[in-house]
Amino acid sequence: MIIGIDVGGTNARALLIDPDSSEVIGRSRRSSAGSGSALSATLTEMVGELTESNDTTVESVGLGVAGLAHRSGVVHYSPNLPDLVEYPLGAELSTALGIEVTVMNDATAGTWAEAKLGAGRGCDDFILVALGTGIGTGFVSGGRLIHGAHGFAGEAGHMVVDASGPSHHTGHQGPWEYYASGSALGRMGQTQAASGHFPAALEIAGSAEDVDGFTVAAALAQGDDEARRIFAGFCRHVARGLVNLALIFDPARIVIGGGLTTMGEPLRSGVETGYRELMLGASHRPPIDIVMAQLGDDAGALGAALWAHEGL
């Protein structure tokens, strides 16, 4: 058996997987709070429990971590897991378990899972964009996962798309995720609600401060005109970054993942419309498939497990 663990800022979610069928045999979830050594102890326990309760043994463990996860197993930077930075998590866990442990970026891991088991199957060249609080990205090119020299590839959410734009909390001016993340959609809705142009949002959320991306999505589902206008603008921002990435990678498919995928087809078709408007010389290019991710919240843990097992 193999185990993949998605180490997020709040929780660590582990999956026990049969490497032959890729079937999920067991699940476990724990708080990821605390120091590097505390987290290492938690993960060791999770692996032990999953192994024992399913009466099996584990060959390898893969961790997907939000942040700059170095190939060596050390996380260099992670806004959501500040206590983990510079801690040799991979090596510690490997020593504790006596098996190989692989550490990789969570979006990169999720991209590999979609490549092997989800919306990227059968496609050698695709881009994954995960729209949530921020933007995560991952790339498969020529059938291979783009990892980078250190394992840091896929940070396209920080790509500057409007150098004249406002400063983001990261310090960059006008990065893609400022305009096209779930947080951005919430901010756009909030601004319109506060200025009195978006009464439907006020009705749904109660107050302008409580408007978020899901409020806009709910108003859109009700057919509200202002929600439609805001959402079209948002989708165009998503598409702008995707066009940049498509100019770089020439993919045959774009896979949309992340929390916003609960919006379903309106998100997919909205991004597709924006993409067609913005792509340069679209008439000279073969058409591109824009599809939704298929593995949901499991993608990170699944991909980390698969990569630890056979990707190296």
Next chain:
Amino acid sequence: MIIGIDVGGTNARALLIDPDSSEVIGRSRRSSAGSGSALSATLTEMVGELTESNDTTVESVGLGVAGLAHRSGVVHYSPNLPDLVEYPLGAELSTALGIEVTVMNDATAGTWAEAKLGAGRGCDDFILVALGTGIGTGFVSGGRLIHGAHGFAGEAGHMVVDASGPSHHTGHQGPWEYYASGSALGRMGQTQAASGHFPAALEIAGSAEDVDGFTVAAALAQGDDEARRIFAGFCRHVARGLVNLALIFDPARIVIGGGLTTMGEPLRSGVETGYRELMLGASHRPPIDIVMAQLGDDAGALGAALWAHEGL
């Protein structure tokens, strides 16, 4: 023997190469003007002449073409070679010569040449940026050339970096090449010269209209302060796009090529300074090498030949 041909808007430049030593055995240059069938005839003659005058045979031919060169050998779009668009150049030439012919983008070809024989040697993850009239880019990731689903990868010059910026002739607003190509450097110098702030340029070029990138370079070499200021701003624009690409690819090295490399070390160090200022969380990242390309004008033809021979 193998032959690589760089098919530019004005000339086709062919190299006869020994595939074992990668040594250039012969050279030929002809006008690339005319229809697709005229160009195909010209290239057939060039291959015949190079083969005969060196008393040898050729196994394969690789073409590097500026534009959207499809893997199939058909050029889908090429602003510099409009008569070539949708002409099956690869298939025609292959039939005429009776050997395999590969068609690829010129910057992608140049990147492969630098990977095998030039500034990318020994590095599995690097970015090449060619600064000339426009911006060409190419990527090697995990030791493999990024080609894309159709062969169109590497168009990062069109990447939008300032969505609030002016419209470029391509139709995109604020693409990287608007700010960071050799043409952009010339435009910046021209604007300052026309407004009277750059007398050194007027002295060198004679008039504001005649100021171009090389004028700015010449004034910089004289130690002119205004040239220094313009050039620092230009290098920051180059670095902005490179930071975007580095966030995506996590390279260990950046290779600067193209016509502007005649400026030498001031260009390299200027880009390095801009890169360090703009890269997010630079303290958490391993340092990156920024170096000059080594193969000059031969890179495109060399890379196309090597790719045709062994890259597929």
